[in-house]
Amino acid sequence: MFDLINMKVYPIHPFADSVQCCLFCADLRYCAPIVKSRSVPAQASTCPCGRLNTYETCCGVFHAGTPAPTPEDLMRSRYTAYVLQLGPYLLDTWASQTRPPQMDFAEDGGIKWLGLEVKRAYVEGERGVVEFVARYKVAGRAHRMHETSRFTREADGRWYYVDGEVEGA
Numbered sequence: 001m002f003d004l005i006n007m008k009v010y011p012i013h014p015f016a017d018s019v020q021c022c023l024f025c026a027d028l029r030y031c032a033p034i035v036k037s038r039s040v041p042a043q044a045s046t047c048p049c050g051r052l053n054t055y056e057t058c059c060g061v062f063h064a065g066t067p068a069p070t071p072e073d074l075m076r077s078r079y080t081a082y083v084l085q086l087g088p089y090l091l092d093t094w095a096s097q098t099r100p101p102q103m104d105f106a107e108d109g110g111i112k113w114l115g116l117e118v119k120r121a122y123v124e125g126e127r128g129v130v131e132f133v134a135r136y137k138v139a140g141r142a143h144r145m146h147e148t149s150r151f152t153r154e155a156d157g158r159w160y161y162v163d164g165e166v167e168g169a
């Protein structure tokens with residue numbers, strides 16, 4: 001595991017029986033069941049995109065300017081940008097031919113994003129596909145959006161969101 005506080009790599013899990021382990025090492029094999037069995041709210045120790053990393057070491061890296069290396073990373077960071085209402089990031093990572101003129105979160109009806117599950121992600125040359133399910137709540141009612149998004153890698157080497165097909169829409 002990697003200890004973020006002391007910046008050291010441990011061969012074993014020093015906190016294997018404690019919640020502390022989950023907060024720092026993000027090792028799914030050990031930590032996911034521990035998080036569950038102790039009923040620690042997963043949200044408290046994870047990035048909004050669902051990975052067991054803190055926001056700062058996960059989507060926050062991409063929001064700060066580092067290009068997302070894969071379509072899945074970009075998709076996750078865009079989901080987190082919706083959660084945090086980071087309009088400029090969403091526009092910056094939208095392919096120019098499909099990019100809306102602006103992001104208006106005031107018109108989303110008070111949507112509350114609850115979680116993301118990536119079902120499938122692959123890359124073929126300069127194109128990428130990510131299938132995911134995002135859960136959200138509007139006016140107290142829970143919904144799920146099942147979308148297959150398309151991405152393209154442009155001449156600058158960065159991935160961009162092109163469009164998505166929503167299942168059942």
Ligand SMILES: [Zn+2]
Nearest residue numbers: 047049058059
């Ligand atoms: Zn993330």
